[in-house]
Every structure is written in structure tokens, then in C-alpha cells.
Amino acid sequence: MALIERFRAQKTCTTCPYCGVGCGVAATHKRGVNEEISVEGDAQHPANLGRLCVKGSALAETLGERGRLLRPRLHGREHDWDSAMDYMARKFARTIAEHGPDSVAFYLSGQLLTEDYYVANKLMKGFIGSGNVDTNSRLCMSSAVAAYKRSLGADAVPCCYEDLEEADLVVLVGSNAAWTHPILFQRMQAAQTKLVVIDPRASATSEMADLHLPITPGSDGALFNGLLRFLSEENALDREFIANHTEHFEETLQTAGEWTPEKTAERCGVAVADLQAFFTLFARSERTVSFYSQGINQSSSGTDKNNAIINCHLATGRIGKPGSGPFSITGQPNAMGGREVGGLANMLAAHMNFEAEEIDRVGRFWRAGNMAQGPGLKAVDLFRAVERGEIKAIWIMATNPAVSMPDAARIGRALEKCPLVVVSDCVADTDTARCADLLLPATTWGEKNGTVTNSERRISRQRRFLAPPGEARHDWQIICDLAQRLGYGEQFDYRHPAEIFREHAALSGFENQPGTPGQRAFDISALADISEREYDQLQPVQWPVNNANPGGSRRLFADGRFFTDSGRAQFLPVEPLAPQQQRSGDYPLWLNSGRMRDQWHTMTRTGRARKLLDHSEMPQVQIHPTDARDCAIDDGQLVELASARGRLRGRAQITAAQKQGELFAPIHWSESLAGDSRVSALAEPAIDPHSGQPEFKQVAVRLRPLSVHSYLCLICPSETATRFQSLLPEIESLVHWYRVPCDGGYRYELALSEPPDCRPLAQQLLEGIGEPLRWQQLQLPADQRWLVYTDALQLLLFSATDWRQLPDRHALEQWLTDPLPDNPALLLQKITPAAQMVCSCMQVSRDQIETAIAEGTDSVEALGEQLGCGTNCGSCKPEIASILRAQARSVA
CATH class of the missing domain: 3.30.200.210 (Phosphorylase Kinase; domain 1)
Structure with a gap:
């Protein structure tokens, strides 16, 4: 048995x-x-x-241990947990004693579970006594939080996912949901909801929309002011709702009154007719959801843009009803869970603020003797304080600010100066980990056990099914260990995440009576007494979950009551502002940034799955054909972007999806994965004054082509790759590089300004290998090829003057794990260049799709039946449809 x-x-x-x-x-x-x-x-x-x-x-x-951080490392050397935590506790205690509690900080992540978040906030804000806890959610969702609180009185998303299916119209603003939130986009498509996309660039989402408004970057506030004026003039307002449930409508409408359709169209850079079409569709669609994301939030006026959208929903009474509402979609799996427990520096736990009454309430509940008395530093200001030397010890958990923060190179320099940098992560090598004094191995997905809250306020369990590798520990355990060593053991004596969750749920209901002044929206007190077994079996549920809503609540505000002091929603007059980062003669182009379809954040997880790189494996810059021509740039050529803050290098992708004068680059690459690849290094640390969220979507840059003589492809086992990456800075002719993981090792792609000298490089890489090395070389007029092997492959190296002539990498990568052929020299022969995969799930390339179309297959569905593309997750369907249309235009 x-x-x-x-x-x-x-x-x-x-x-x-x-x-x-x-x-x-x-x-x-x-x-x-x-x-x-x-x-x-x-x-x-x-x-x-x-x-x-x-x-x-x-x-x-x-999954797997490759690249994982498995044991604590202090100054680069492995240590046991006790000595690592003793060191950390001594440093924190000494820093607090000598410089006060505001000299230390935590920087958290939406990758943490709610239980991790809760104890981190409790320790810093309740016992160390500082508000200096912020999170990378500051970079993506804080403007939405600020806008909801200003208008609705609480950080309470009013909608649920069913609303996207029940709506007559979904307006996607600053969202490429087909790539960033594909499951929700598929639900919209399946419901055959009308879609309007408001986005400066054409995207996979706009390809499938009924109307696309490619507005001027940063003009969203003007657009929705214009819409509000139009709704008033067309008698499309819900006057009864406005009178009974809102305040400050007249002054808000007066501010919007100057935005005529003509002025709005001019400011937004779209045709008046297209603008009128959108306005009319919104006015006539009784059930309307506005679905918005980073294109709205990542702005120096993101809070106002959020409120301009909310104003239009309040004016039409389209909130708290099926198929209606302003729906801010979060970027990370637990951004909302972090907000629930006070993950932002200007919040306390359970959606409480730094008001005297609420500080007292939380302090009494926690039995905390040293409550923080005011907000801490928000992300940009926090790292500025690190740079100034005011924060002398910082603990960064499950995030990579040396890549994700604006002016990223400056963040790295600030961390290098900080007396103590602690990083807890599951990954051994990130740009931030390279700045750490102390690295602590944390668990990751599959090993963690706790809860997360999604964008519709739904709490779900993330359950463990794998044992932690090496000596990795859960984040909440590491935080509690530090708390105990600092002398707070009684208040942090948790043995299971269920205990933390129960306390979190109890705090949400503490002195929070429904229907009374000051009632808080977030309340899961009905879960405060669940057993460990009930916690393990907890089914997904939407908050509030209390005596009034024991089964949870799908949507909020159906009764027209809000969480403001008056119980009424607040209209906010919005004066549209231009982006702080403006184009100039030195920097004449605007750079937009965002996610690629198959990647996530800085690729510490998705970058491990080889097939997720088949669709796009390298840093790219998307350029309009006119801008490419003006800069003498060919498709596929290496280019450089420069701003007043930094530079980025990548391969040009010339596409009419970009508007002239505007560029796009993905956010995922870091200095540990590719050279000069951090988009955030170009951005000014311009922030929204209400939320503190940085402006990432409008960065002023200039563009130039790079001169490359040769391209080098190198495939090697993992141990050789480690050595090779350390040698990269010594290659004087290096213009650019990136790496791709494959089974058993890595593939490196290099661009060089001079012909490579391959044999000395290979000898340097393979020095010290005990077994006799066998070398084979093939020298051709335009390239050279080397194969070095023992009983197994040690190195494959190809060079060419044209990157398109490098071999099919998939065909070669397999030899890192497969037995070598009887004649290994065959690996040096000419192999067909690789094809781009459109469908990563089913490994269907663009060439296969175009061939099938040429042979008569004429629909996305028929291509799916024939090739399998689009039949698994469906994320590639917009691109397949685009290829079909392009082929049809070509034939015509």
C-alpha cells in the first residue's frame, strides 16, 4: 500500500x-x-x-532548482539560517537604535501571499514603528487606489468578472488585455460584447475591437472630460442617481464644459467622427464597463485620469449594476491582497489610514506598543532616501526594483551605497540580488501556502504541492523569525498561515459595524474563526464576507451607498495635464512600454520556460516605418534608445502598429538576461502627486542605429554559461547580448563590432575541464563554426555577418541533453534559420500559418482545426487574425 x-x-x-x-x-x-x-x-x-x-x-x-537560491548567502558566501538571521537582526536593531525606526524599510511585492504581506506590515508599522513599507504595486495600481478612495470612499473595485459578459459595451483604456489579461479578454469575446479600445498603439486587443481610438499619449483625461460634456448635452445623464447618491457634479461638469468634440479630438489626435462614434456608443449603451490598466495608471496624472473615467460612470448611474462600472484591473496576482493588509506606505492594515483613531484601533488590536504615527515613504521617495543615506537598512522581498523602478541604474547605485541590503527571493541572480549584502532563499509558486485576492476582490487559496528545495523558507516564516529576534516573539508566534489569516480577518471586522459612520468596505470577519481544515478547503469568495454577506458579494454599491463621510460618491473636477516627460529637439520621440504576450515581469519565472521565448526571445523596439526610414534603420537591425537618464539596446521591429513619433519596448529584460535592456532605466522618476505612481508610458527618447560587424551564437551547458557570463564585460567589441535558457544549458546571442576570435574564447571558456576536449572547426567565407565536445557537448559556436544566417537554435539546443550523433561534425553544417512561433502552446510558426493561408485556409477556426494554433489558451488568436488580414491585403 x-x-x-x-x-x-x-x-x-x-x-x-x-x-x-x-x-x-x-x-x-x-x-x-x-x-x-x-x-x-x-x-x-x-x-x-x-x-x-x-x-x-x-x-x-x-519549476525546478536551476537558478534557484537554495541557501542564505552573506557577502557572496553561503551561511546557515541562524547566523544569517542573527546578522540581520543585529544590523536592524543597531540601525534602529542609532538612527531611529525611519532609518529602515521594507519593499514588498504583489508576488507575496496575503499572509506574508500581513506580518511584514505588522512588524514594521506596529512594532518597529515606521511607515516605511511600500510595494511594487505602487508602480502599477496606486493611482487606481487613490481614485477609488477619492470618489467612492474606499479602495473597493465595484465590478465582478461577470459584468464583462453582461455588458453591452466594454471600453478598454490603456489595456492590451488580449496579451496582459487574456482569460478575461476571451470571456469578453465569447460574450460578443462590443469593444472599444483606447490606446496610442495598435495591439492584439485593438485588432479584435469594434473601434480603436489611437489617442495621443497622456490625453485620456481630456477624452473623458469630453465624454462627460457630451453625455450632458445628449441628455444621457442619470439625474436621479446624481441627485440622490453623489456630490459635486455641477462643478465637475463646469470643468469638463470646455472640452468640445473638436477640442477633444485635437488634443487626443483622433478624427472628430471617430470620437463622436465612441461618445454615441457610450451614451446609448445602458450596460457599460470601463476596463482600464497601466496605460491609465502609469502617469504623472494617473489618479485624475482614473477619476475622469469614474465621473462618467457616476454621471450615468452605471455603477453597482450588472454589466456596468469602472473596473480597474490589477497587474499582479496579489496586488489587492497587499492593499488589504496595508502594503502601501500610506495605509494601515484592513483598509485603515493614518488617522489618530485608526492608528489607535490597529495598535489596540495588535497590542503594539510602537505604532507608526504617520505614512512612510512611497517607492520613488523611499529609494531616494536610500540614495541620500537616510535609509540605512532595507529588506526587499520577491521583487526586482533595480529593473522595475524608474531611473533603474540610479536605484542600483543607491543600493550599492546602502549599509545593509537584504533580498529574499527564490532566484539567485537578479539585478537587485547583485546589490544585496544578505540573500535569503524564499519559497515560490507550488511551495507556498496561503491566500491571494484577484481583481474582482475574490480571495482564493494558493496551495502547496511541492516541498521547498534546499533550505528555502516561506516569507512569513522569515519575517516572524526576524520579529522574534528583535524581541517581539509573543506577537509573531505563528505556526501556520491559517493563524495569520484568522487574525487578518478579525482585524477587518474590528470596530467595523455595517451601516455606521466610518464603516470600512473591506470586511472578511465571517472568516475570522475558520479552522485550519476549513482554511485548507477554503473556496474562492469575494469580499465583503461578514454577517451581512456570509457568502460574499459579487458587486458593490448596488444600494447607492458609498464609503465616504456623507455616504455619497464624489465627483472630482479634472483639469487634464500633459505628461511631465515631454519630447524635445534632443529627445524627439515618445517611448511607451508594456508586456509581451508570453512573458511576465522580469522573467525570473517565465524566462525558465523555453517555449515562452519562441514568440519573442530578445529585447525589441517597435518603430513606425517613417521613423525607421528617417533614422536609416532596417527591420531587424540593432538600435539604441537614449533618454536623459539612460539607454536601451534591442532589435528593431518596423511596424505600422506604432504611430509616427512613438516607439514601444517590452519591460521584461534585465541586465542579468541581456545587455542594456532595462526600459525603466530610461524613465524619469516623475510621479503622480496623489498616488506616488511613476510615469512610465511617456518617456522622451532619441533613436539611432548601431553598427554591427558579426553575430555570434554560443550554446553551452549551465556550468560553462556561468563562466561565459562573467567574461562578457571583457569582450571589447561587444555591442549587445542576450541569453535564452534551454534544457541542460543556455544559448547566448552576441552582436560584435569586430570579427570574433572564436578559438581563444572557446579555450578560455573550457579551461579546466578534466576530460580531453575534441575540437572541430568549419571556416567559411562569411562565418566560422566550432564544435567542442568530450563524451557530451561542451560548446557549439557559430558566427555570421548577418544574424538571419545563424542556424535554427532549436535544432542545436537539443544536443545539450541528447547523445551526440555518430558524426558530430554534422552539427556544423548549414541548418535552416529558426521560424518565429505564433502559437507557443502548440508550437505553430508564422511560416506554417502563412503557408496554410496560401493554400486556401481562410479563417482562424480553420487554421486551428488544421494546425492546432489557437486551440489551447487562445492568446495567439488576435495575431493569427492579423496574419490572415495581412495575407488578404497582399493578395488584393
Whole structure:
């Protein structure tokens, strides 16, 4: 029986660790001689009903110990946990004693579970006595938080996912949901909802929309002011709702009154007719959802833009009703959970603020003797304080600010100066980890156990099905260990995350009576007494979950009552502002940034799955054909972007999807994955005055082509790759590089300004390998090729003067794990260049799709039946449709 149990497959229902949709995942773990892990969508989870995008479908391929941080490291050397934590506690205690509690800080992440977040905030704000806890959610969602609080009285998303299906119209503002939140986009498409996309660039989402408004970057506030004026003039207002449930409408309408359709169209850079079409559609669609994301939030006036959208919903009474509402979609899996427990520096736990009454309330509940008396530093200001030497010890958890923060190079320099930098992460090598004095190994998805809250306020369980590798520990355990060593053991004596969750739920209901002045929106007090078994079995539920709503609540504000002092929603007059980062003669182009379809954040997880790089494996810059011509840039050529803050290098992708004068680059690459690849290094630290959120979507840059003589492709085992990466700074002719993981090792792609000298490089790389090395060389007029092997492949190296002539990498990468052919020299022969994969799930390339179209296949569905593309997660369907249209235009 024991043997049968050992080999039996175990199925665990958990949640995806990527975007804010919060999809349910069913992970099957088969133990035995050959351990197997597979994932599929959880058909019972209400967020996704069994669907998964390509990233979620590939979760099993991101697991394993390669690249993991497995033991604590102090100044680069491995240590045991006790000595590491003793060192950390001594440093924190001494810093606080000598410089006060505001000399230390925590910087957290939406990748943490709610229980991790809760104890971190409790320790810093309740016992150390500082408000200096902020989170990378500051970079994506804080303007939405500020706007909801100003208008609705609480950080309370009014909508649910069903509203996207029940709506007559969904307006996607600053959102490429087909790539960033694909499961929700598929739900919209399945419901055949009318879609309007408001985005400066054409995207996979706009390809599938009924109307696309490619507005001038930063003009969203003007657009929605114009809409508010139009609604008034067309008698499309809900006067009864305005009179009974809102305040400050007349002054808000007066501010919007100057935005005639003509003025609005001019400011937004769109045709008056297209603008009128959108306004009319909004006015006539009784059920309307505005679905908005980083294109709105990541702005120096993002809070006002959010409020301009909310104003239009309040004016039409389209809130708290099925198929209606202003819906801010979060970027990370637990951005909302972090907000619930005070993850932002200007908040206390359970949606409380730094008012005297609320400080007292939280302090009494925690039995905390040293409550922070005011807000801490928000992200940009926090790292400025690190740079100035005011913060002398910082603990960074599960995030990579040396890549994600604006003016990223400056963040790295600030951390290098800081007396103590602690980084807890699951990954050993990130740009931020390279700045750390102390690295602490943390668990990750599949090993963690706790809760997350998605974009519709739905709390779900993330369950463990794998043992932590090495000596990795849960974040909440590490935080509690520090708390105990600082002398707060009694208040941090948790043994299971269920204990933390119960306390969190109890605080949400503490002195929070429904229907009384000061009632807080966030309340899950009905879960405060659940047992550990009930916690383990907890099903997804939307808050509030209290005596009034024991089963949770799908949407808020159906009764027209809000969480403001008056109980009425607040209109906010909005004076549209231009982006702080303006174009100039030195920097004549605007750079926009965002996610690619198959990648997530800084690729510490998705970058481990080889197939997720098949669609786009390198840093790119998308350029309008006219701008490319003016700068003498060819498609595929290496280019450089420069701003007043930094530079970025990548390969040009010339596309009419970009407007002239505007560029786009993905956010995912870091200095540990590619050279000069951080988009954030170009951005000024310009912030919204209300939320503190940085402006990332409008960065002023200039563009130039780079001169490259040769391209080098190098495939090697993991141990050789480590040595090679350390040698990269010594290659004087290096123009650019990036790496791609493959089974058994890595592939490096280099661009050089001079011909490579391959044999000395190979000898330097392979020095010290004990077995006799066998060398084979093929010298051609335009390139050289080297194969070095023992019983297994040690190095494959190809150079060419044209990057398009480098070989199909997939065909070569397999030899890192497969036995070498009888004649290894065959690996040096000419191999067809690689094809771009459009469908990563089913490994269907653009060439295959174009061939099938040329042979008569004429629809996305027919291509799916023939090739399989688009039949798994569906994320590639917009691109397939675009290829179909392009082929049809070509034939015409």
C-alpha cells in the first residue's frame, strides 16, 4: 500500500502566480522514479472556469532548482539560517537604535501571499514603528487606489468578472488585455460584447475591437472630460442617481464644459467622427464597463485620469449594476491582497489610514506598543532616501526594483551605497540580488501556502504541492523569525498561515459595524474563526464576507451607498495635464512600454520556460516605418534608445502598429538576461502627486542605429554559461547580448563590432575541464563554426555577418541533453534559420500559418482545426487574425 501511495498522482487546486485575473490551476504531481508535474485550468474556479493562458499552461516548465537560491548567502558566501538571521537582526536593531525606526524599510511585492504581506506590515508599522513599507504595486495600481478612495470612499473595485459578459459595451483604456489579461479578454469575446479600445498603439486587443481610438499619449483625461460634456448635452445623464447618491457634479461638469468634440479630438489626435462614434456608443449603451490598466495608471496624472473615467460612470448611474462600472484591473496576482493588509506606505492594515483613531484601533488590536504615527515613504521617495543615506537598512522581498523602478541604474547605485541590503527571493541572480549584502532563499509558486485576492476582490487559496528545495523558507516564516529576534516573539508566534489569516480577518471586522459612520468596505470577519481544515478547503469568495454577506458579494454599491463621510460618491473636477516627460529637439520621440504576450515581469519565472521565448526571445523596439526610414534603420537591425537618464539596446521591429513619433519596448529584460535592456532605466522618476505612481508610458527618447560587424551564437551547458557570463564585460567589441535558457544549458546571442576570435574564447571558456576536449572547426567565407565536445557537448559556436544566417537554435539546443550523433561534425553544417512561433502552446510558426493561408485556409477556426494554433489558451488568436488580414491585403 505504501508503494502504491508513493506512485499515486496527487491533484492540488491552487491559483496562478501571474496576472491579477487570479485563475484557478489544477496541478497534478506524480511522484516516483520519474517525477511528473502537469497543470491545467481548474474548471471549478469562477475566475477562469478551466481556461489558462499560455503562461499559466507552461507553469510546470518553470519549476525546478536551476537558478534557484537554495541557501542564505552573506557577502557572496553561503551561511546557515541562524547566523544569517542573527546578522540581520543585529544590523536592524543597531540601525534602529542609532538612527531611529525611519532609518529602515521594507519593499514588498504583489508576488507575496496575503499572509506574508500581513506580518511584514505588522512588524514594521506596529512594532518597529515606521511607515516605511511600500510595494511594487505602487508602480502599477496606486493611482487606481487613490481614485477609488477619492470618489467612492474606499479602495473597493465595484465590478465582478461577470459584468464583462453582461455588458453591452466594454471600453478598454490603456489595456492590451488580449496579451496582459487574456482569460478575461476571451470571456469578453465569447460574450460578443462590443469593444472599444483606447490606446496610442495598435495591439492584439485593438485588432479584435469594434473601434480603436489611437489617442495621443497622456490625453485620456481630456477624452473623458469630453465624454462627460457630451453625455450632458445628449441628455444621457442619470439625474436621479446624481441627485440622490453623489456630490459635486455641477462643478465637475463646469470643468469638463470646455472640452468640445473638436477640442477633444485635437488634443487626443483622433478624427472628430471617430470620437463622436465612441461618445454615441457610450451614451446609448445602458450596460457599460470601463476596463482600464497601466496605460491609465502609469502617469504623472494617473489618479485624475482614473477619476475622469469614474465621473462618467457616476454621471450615468452605471455603477453597482450588472454589466456596468469602472473596473480597474490589477497587474499582479496579489496586488489587492497587499492593499488589504496595508502594503502601501500610506495605509494601515484592513483598509485603515493614518488617522489618530485608526492608528489607535490597529495598535489596540495588535497590542503594539510602537505604532507608526504617520505614512512612510512611497517607492520613488523611499529609494531616494536610500540614495541620500537616510535609509540605512532595507529588506526587499520577491521583487526586482533595480529593473522595475524608474531611473533603474540610479536605484542600483543607491543600493550599492546602502549599509545593509537584504533580498529574499527564490532566484539567485537578479539585478537587485547583485546589490544585496544578505540573500535569503524564499519559497515560490507550488511551495507556498496561503491566500491571494484577484481583481474582482475574490480571495482564493494558493496551495502547496511541492516541498521547498534546499533550505528555502516561506516569507512569513522569515519575517516572524526576524520579529522574534528583535524581541517581539509573543506577537509573531505563528505556526501556520491559517493563524495569520484568522487574525487578518478579525482585524477587518474590528470596530467595523455595517451601516455606521466610518464603516470600512473591506470586511472578511465571517472568516475570522475558520479552522485550519476549513482554511485548507477554503473556496474562492469575494469580499465583503461578514454577517451581512456570509457568502460574499459579487458587486458593490448596488444600494447607492458609498464609503465616504456623507455616504455619497464624489465627483472630482479634472483639469487634464500633459505628461511631465515631454519630447524635445534632443529627445524627439515618445517611448511607451508594456508586456509581451508570453512573458511576465522580469522573467525570473517565465524566462525558465523555453517555449515562452519562441514568440519573442530578445529585447525589441517597435518603430513606425517613417521613423525607421528617417533614422536609416532596417527591420531587424540593432538600435539604441537614449533618454536623459539612460539607454536601451534591442532589435528593431518596423511596424505600422506604432504611430509616427512613438516607439514601444517590452519591460521584461534585465541586465542579468541581456545587455542594456532595462526600459525603466530610461524613465524619469516623475510621479503622480496623489498616488506616488511613476510615469512610465511617456518617456522622451532619441533613436539611432548601431553598427554591427558579426553575430555570434554560443550554446553551452549551465556550468560553462556561468563562466561565459562573467567574461562578457571583457569582450571589447561587444555591442549587445542576450541569453535564452534551454534544457541542460543556455544559448547566448552576441552582436560584435569586430570579427570574433572564436578559438581563444572557446579555450578560455573550457579551461579546466578534466576530460580531453575534441575540437572541430568549419571556416567559411562569411562565418566560422566550432564544435567542442568530450563524451557530451561542451560548446557549439557559430558566427555570421548577418544574424538571419545563424542556424535554427532549436535544432542545436537539443544536443545539450541528447547523445551526440555518430558524426558530430554534422552539427556544423548549414541548418535552416529558426521560424518565429505564433502559437507557443502548440508550437505553430508564422511560416506554417502563412503557408496554410496560401493554400486556401481562410479563417482562424480553420487554421486551428488544421494546425492546432489557437486551440489551447487562445492568446495567439488576435495575431493569427492579423496574419490572415495581412495575407488578404497582399493578395488584393
